Amino acid sequence: MAEVTLNFPRRDARDKLRGRTRYTIDRDVSGVLHAALLRAPVPSARILRIDTAAARAMPGVRAVVTAEHAPGRHGIGIADHPLFAAGRVRYHGEPMAAVAADTLAQAQAAAAAIVVELEPLPAVITMAEALGPSASLVHPDWRDYEVLVEGGAHGGNVAWEATVLRGDPEAAFARADVTVVESLFRVGRQNHLSFEPRAAIAAFEDGRCHIETSTQAPWTVRNVTAHLLDVLPSAVRVTVPAVGGGFGLKFDCALEPYAALLARHAEAPVRLVNSRQEEMLTCLSRENAEIRIRSAVTKDGEIAGREAVVLMDCGAYGGEQIFLTTMTAHTLGGNYKLGSVRLASRAVYTNTAPNGAFRACNGTYNTFALERHTDEICEAIGMDPLEFRRRNVLGDGNLGATGQIFEGDVLGPMLDRMAGLRAARPSKQAQAGDRLYGRATTVGTWFVFVGPSAATVNLNADGSATLVTSGVEIGSGSMMQGLPQIVAHTLGLKPQDVVVRAADTDAGGYDVGVGGGRTTVSLGAASMAAASEVRRKLLDVASGMLQTPPEGLTLANGRVEIAGRPGTGASIAEVAVQAQKLVGPIAGSGSFTGPGVAAMPGCAAGHFIDALDIPVFAVHECEVAVDPDTGHVEVLSYAVVQDVGRALNPRAIYGQIQGGVTQGLGYALHEEISIGADGSIRQSGFETYRVPLAQDVVPVEISLFEGAPSIGPLGTKGAGEVPILNVAAAIACAVANATGRRVQELPLTPPRVLELLLGRGLPLDFPHIATAWDDNLLRPLAAASWQGRRMAGPDAPGP
């Protein structure tokens, strides 16, 4: 096959640099109405009355809709989420009504004129309150909700509970030769702050709804909107222009159903765009979490047993957090060889804005907790943290938490690579001056979220190819670089000769969405399969033209050649023209889904993914200086060794790593969301929510680790999601190293660091996490534990 063109320039750069790219917020639609949402001003209330009569009579108003116009519920795992607050308000900012009018000012004025009578109800704002003995229920009717995915325990304010049990942790903790180390951690929320807010334009055309939207998941938008509008999914078409940043925020359906419902009632196109304040108030943030982790470790550093409880705040509706309870097994349960393990991961309802997916969801804080816990273990048993990691990281044939067998030695050699980088450059300790200096090396386990993707490739008579998928370009470049490279490589074309169709659910087949590092892998594999079918057909026709069997032909540089006789063949364009005459135009289709790597039966309960099809590993190292007078943390150096499988666009991956590390630095150091007693998010914009600026950042030293096993096309793995994974871990471990204090919370803002240094902070205490692990569970594990113990006995697979 042809060589892969590396570092292929992205075709969208030029228009983006010229200000010509039209994102959803830039689209002009003739006759479009503007929409506004009326949002709840309290976190919990009974809705006694909503009167829209006055609003409907206001100038320019074309439609007003409320819960009565869309009574359905949607969700992930549990259908708990209505489009509008129905009967009850569950979070501050929850939509209660929507208005479409000729101008935005008219829509906002009419929304403000809707009369709402609310009777305040008790609210649970924190997870401690939600799990307290006399907590009011966010969903008193939880028993009546449709269960979309079986398997997770749920009840009361616990939206979902996923558990892992492998081996006999009870016995491990009771061993005489182990030291037991326990750690508690707490992290806040993180806002994606994607520059383009959530935005949608909906219109009805020929009886179907067309939605143009800023999303990462067009098929989810199609299916959820159709469900809420009570129409067939095929009656909704979703197209996606360039997306101005996603980072997971747009991996779910958001504003689209409101726009669609209004368009249906107004019988005109409707545009709905969140203001920045709305984005802050209702962002599907990375969730706040509370973690208790205990380990039983021998003096040689063998981890005989590990147990943990992870509480994830899903806000008022389950959403992504229900799915993400799965990830604790693979993140907090990742990195290290464990003799036995039990984990409980619980999504907890509170009367706060729903949380969602954010780049390396769940992984960032669980890696922070795991790596800080690891350093506390090292301190307790007196072992060097690097030595501990070298001895314990997962390697070839080792068992993961759910009993999957990992292939290949990856983390160990990556630690060696990092040691090489460290040896090659001088320490920046001198730059710390009078400040406290610290350094840390952390490891992380993440994955590629594989799953269904579809692709079609049309070979055109001019020798170009058109790739049709439902993939979205959100900025990472996968659709602009990786996909055309893969198709071009398969067909012997130049990547610039592969046209990539923007996402359109009427054209491309089903796709899970762009996120989870899956674009190059899943869409790439589907595209490669489609291109392979084109290749077969192309060679068949060429075989007749050149009087040579297909296996004697090669494809490269836009030409078919007889092997070993360059210049004797024909251009691909000529073959395509001939094909059109003989058999009709050449097209191919391809599809892909995860193969489903096996976990150990009986280990995981309530999980959406029992084992990782494509694990991805990362090693991060940093040096920090902590100012003892102000608590300010300066990052002096940062280095990353990342498992990429194979790098098709090293430059673009460097960009992803520098950007992902920077987002991680914000998370670790100063991006803070606080929630007031009224349940509202206090940070309303860029002024109060502090993201990294140019002067906060250092150049990241990067080494791409290639060659680890991957089922991705050409050996690739997703490279865009994982860079943020262990940044908070590395920074927190380095700050602990610098200060000699126990870092248990993020972000490490100057006041929090000062508190640590002055010993003024109260130690963390989680009365809502039971000391005995079993006591935390809604569903006792008796049966599962028996099976788990049996499986981990002499008959267990693996080492």
Next chain:
Amino acid sequence: MALLLTVNGEDRTSGHGAMTPLVDVLRDEFHLKGAKPVCREGFCGACTVLLDDHPVMACLLPAGLAVGARIRTVESLAPDGALSPLQQVMEEHDVVQCGMCFPGMLMSLSGFLAVTPRPTRDEVKAALSGNVCRCTGYERIIDAVLSL
């Protein structure tokens, strides 16, 4: 009363009131959608344009105050499709990701480079301190600028 504005060397008339933010006049009336209204509070820099060669936030500037000044937007940087040297190095270094911040960033840097043609790394960082980027982590953009 109509506002007479000079945008990218061209005299334009706006029907908006003098208090309308300049960014809305540029985008909604003149269809110059490069400048992005991302925060509308003057913190993110995505709507930066040059006003008599000085970078200003178009979201905070009432259009009436731009009367009589030369307004330059990102659309002016490559008038005939030929990228400016600054745009070229951004393309060559493969630093563009979602792209929403670039129009503002390019205008801040254009204004800065006009008065500081040979900047140090720290000076470039300082010049970018009013332009937030959520994707790139800045450093590779700065590398691109320093290659000029």
